[in-house]
Amino acid sequence: MPFPNRASSSLNSIIHPTDLPAPMPGRLRQTPLKNPDRPYLAIGLEGSANKFGAGVIKHLEDGSTSVLSNVRHTYITPPGEGFQPRDTALHHREWALKVINECLDKANVSMHDVDCICFTKGPGMGAPLQSVALIARTLSLLFNKPLIGVNHCVGHIEMGRDVTGAQNPVVLYVSGGNTQVIAYSRQCYRIFGETLDIAVGNCLDRFARVIDLSNDPAPGYNIEQEAKKGKRLLPLPYATKGMDVSFSGILTAVEAYTFDKRFRKDGQPKDANDQDIITPADLCFSLQETIYAMLVEITERAMAHIGSKEILIVGGVGCNERLQEMMRIMAEEREGKVFAMDERFCIDNGIMIAQAGLLSFRMGFETPLAKSTTTQRFRTDEVHVSWRA
Amino acid sequence: MESYQLLHFPPHLSCVHAALYTNVSDSDSLRKRLVAASTAEGPAGERERDAVNFSFIEARLITSVKHLRTAVYQAVLAETQGALRTKTVHSEIIWALNPTNNISEAMRRYGVSDTSTALVVVRVCGPDLSTETVERDMDAVVKGTKVPFTELQQLTDWAAVKKYHKLGGEAAIRDAKDDIEHEHAIVDGIVVSSVAMKSVSG
């Protein structure tokens, strides 16, 4: 029996659920963020992984926001290959200025008009983050604009809240580099549960490489299309441990099936009576069903515990329609609601960095030049969410 | 004889009748009769199987009424799910009582044997069979004295129970060494739980 495969023991969820306040239905605390006295503009630069994005956002006097532009260029590697930090940084250096110019043109603004320049401080890949920060600093010095270092994940959350209007959702952040269940509490996005080893997107991308799926537009997208043709559910280790999840065992197990004598790489039976076969589509199908069920489960546990009925899915893997569908089924069972976004905002982008950056700027935060370094490790719960009650 | 209903099973499996017999004298011929009945041919065979259509359980291995009823419940549940490991619900009760999955071992240990002197006899059936009929049929098959189930715990061979359930080195037993009655309660607790979860203890 392959289940449940206990992931190698590691620290269980530390922020114990009871840590979080039960919601206080009556008292909606006043948000410290006052409406701006005039329109505010910010440009956001994102390059923590293989996508370079630049976006301009506008905060209006009535408290609403409007996305003036959101331009992105993705570094796509040939099938069977992942993106390495050095090559990704080269891609960002080559494309950044073009994308920034395009985003300013589309927004019909110049650098002089922005109130601050926001960049991803982390987490992410070292060389790509540093290249983007270098550009941000140069622009900041050139136009004498304040710099705002932004946590990549907080960017995803704030953009998600703004685009979807979710009030206080449980956030499932699933991407190539991260897997976390997050809930807001006392001016901090607390990590409720997370992966004990690799991120779910990383697991999908690496399996896509094993069966040579294209990376264009993204390996995860191609796994999803392949999974739709899958018919057979193959058992894989289902590894949730409290609020945490683990994917490395599943990746090993699904890769092992490709050496199974029943595996047909081309997906076709050898001959008429070659019935008991395993196709790449079956593996993609089984992989998705197992890992998304795990993600929905830890999200539901977080919702049950803090009594929330809203779910916000952010991060590249959040674009996956099967994950959204499964989350919706779970939410409906709890009379809850799922907020998901399309690929404009789900996938890494610059506008989310502008949004989170402008919020903290309007609360008086600024990153001094000397502190405008980047970091590969920047935990979501290290950010002081000053703009929320 | 005691009778009760199982509340949520199909009618033909909803009534349970159980009696405790001591001073059982003819257990060897009863065992032979059961073996013969299982293979007898034609209408006579049917009638014989009907006559002995009970579960004959070694009373000295039963630690409490709860122990017995847990085995009955799980056996009837298996019947409703078409998941019997043995031929009938009555043989399934005996299988459920044995800590291992080995059917012949279960029959040998928990079923009637040539040396059985005390038996628990159980009949699972529908409401169509009156308690009087069941009791009459039971008495017709077993030569012994019916006693109330309160006597059960005096008959229990606790050493055999501990041996079969491998409770020798267990901490729970060590902790209770001074108080024999408490130790029996602990053994009963473990045995009842083991029987209840046998379907998943594999």
Next chain:
Amino acid sequence: MTSDTDWHTITIRIPFASAKHAEIALQAIQVDPELQPHAVKRTLSVEDDVLIATFDTLTVRLARLTVNAFLENVDLVVRTLQEFGPAAAQHIHV
């Protein structure tokens, strides 16, 4: 093999379109520390419109890697200055 006191020293002088641009390049680049501070010493300065960078490294290989990375950063800053410099200069401060 060099004894541990022998450091390789390389000095690079890079002229910029203006002193302001050279200063911007210096400030932008110096924020990120060298990855191996024990084996690479970096000093940056500006004289008029020239950015001067001096690197002391323990090994020749480190000299190559450090200078290469530095020049890549300079290239990025220069291209950014070229792209946005004019727009920054001609805006009349209101």
Next chain:
Amino acid sequence: MTSASLDLILASTLISQGAEAKVYKAKLSSDPSDSEILLKHRFRKGYRHPTLDGSLTRARVAGEARALLKCLRAGVNVPGVRMVDAAEGVLGIEWIHGQSVRKLLPGGAGEDEDASGDSEPEAADALREYDIPVDALMQLIGQEIAKMHLADVIHGDLTTSNMMLRHPSSFKSRHPTLSTELVLIDFGLSFHSSLVEDKAVDLYVLERAFSSTHPDSEPLFASVLRAYEQRMGKDWAAIGRRLEDVRMRGRKRSMVG
């Protein structure tokens, strides 16, 4: 065609509903002398592929039952198993007549985060009803967790809601002075491990639960730890040290971008 267990559930009284399971009070037979039991039903999850849902539910019912049996054999006070229908995801266990420790300690009664002092009197009264001083209760908690860890069972969700005191009126105590007994419940997230790390984390989760549910309960948890230390004997040193590390590490994993 509904199943016997689903009919049983329809006839039972729903007590509570968590993310994964609904809990009921039920009776298996018509005999009044048969005591009621607690049913935990891991209901089907619509979002999961039926095959995956089935095998997962079976595995979890089995896991929880095995953990309970392992504890029973090791002498840990846990509810006995009364009935199992793994296919339907139903686990029947002994109904514990008593009160959860959470409700017996200050701050535990109110659900609201800042349950003010008003819950103090109720908690204190309740505790009197169980005729046990707070410190003795902490001792029982420490001992019971130690016995569980000595059997290499990790609970996985230790909170004061997952511990109960048996009501003296329905419990024949063998203890010289105490007329109640502490019972650990809800082994839904438990697993087998002999690692010091897992035992330290179990304690850390309880410590966090204590501090967030019961205000200024540091001294209470300290006495739980002392009793745990005594009962663990030579195994305590490593676990105690690791608990320090776990406290320092706080949220454990640094996150690669």
